[in-house]
Amino acid sequence: MSYASQSDVQTPAENPVTGTTVIGSSDAALQTESNGVRNDWSQAEIRALFDLPFNDLLFRAQAVHRHHFDANRVQKSRLLSIKTGGCPEDCKYCPQSAHFETGVDAEKLMNVDAVMAQAREAKDGGASRFCMGAAWRSPKDRDMGAIIDMVQGVKALGMETCMTLGMLSGAQAARLAEAGLDYYNHNIDTSEEFYGEIITTRTYQDRLDTLEHVRQSGMNVCCGGIVGMGESRDHRAGMLMTLATMPKHPESVPINMLVQVEGTPLTGTDQLDILEFIRTIAVARILMPNSFVRLSAGREAMTDEAQALCFLAGANSIFCGEKLLTTGNPEVDQDDALFDRLGIEPYEVEEPYEAEAGE
């Protein structure tokens, strides 16, 4: 791991980042970075951000964050697994894959009433967005009726809706958009170069195709990835480059720290330094200034101090509730206490997405 010294980032000639984004330099240059939303980031620029001294990187990320968002507000989403286990895909990090023995049993799609009960509870607990995940390669047409009832029911509660159901055809995306689904989550997981180490049952291009269908349908895109899977810093930079060079940045960018689950092939992977995870959040914030950057899986193992640094780096969304899809998450009371200690307020339930500048 190498860190650029301050002198490396002072002049445009020395560092590819500095053409538009000088740091440790004039306020005017910082302002330029804070205002700009770019879709033409190069791998070298992104790598140079990763390589900055930690304090410089966090300062830049925080400056960008403050320009585009209220720095003391964090959006809370609640995630429910509406169809657990038995997935035909072979994502090496996932306990729900049928390829691995993890003790997660295959279940049927939950019924609509049960989902609605969970959504009401999530709203009462302060969540403004309700995310529903199904362990499918892609949804079957026979399930779409129930899926649409769930979307419409949760929306009627005044919550934002998000679903992650695997790959979508253009027609399925259009149907979900018509039903009023606000966000569709489909992660790229990692860089294109590292992708083949993690998943073999569908390609990177398959993922991009689904994202394109979602974008074309008019729904908001939720797309991020996972770090700590044994990838390199260049792979992390590559993953963020894919996201930051999309014609329109995903509105929501979940950054997950791998939760190692016994039985999955990634169990035993070297633990990623938490400071590198925080760097990844900070770089995501700088690259995609208008997006909600979500501190997602892996929070349960993080200290309060590490999470505070993630917020300082520009994370402004979390999953709340003691369970994610199948893995643990901090207790709601614990999150409330942390928000109190940090003076962070959650975004209100009906509050629309609103960025101050840029796109």
Ligand code: SF4
């Ligand atoms: S991450 Fe999603 S697609 Fe991959 S195995 Fe798990 S449930 Fe299936």
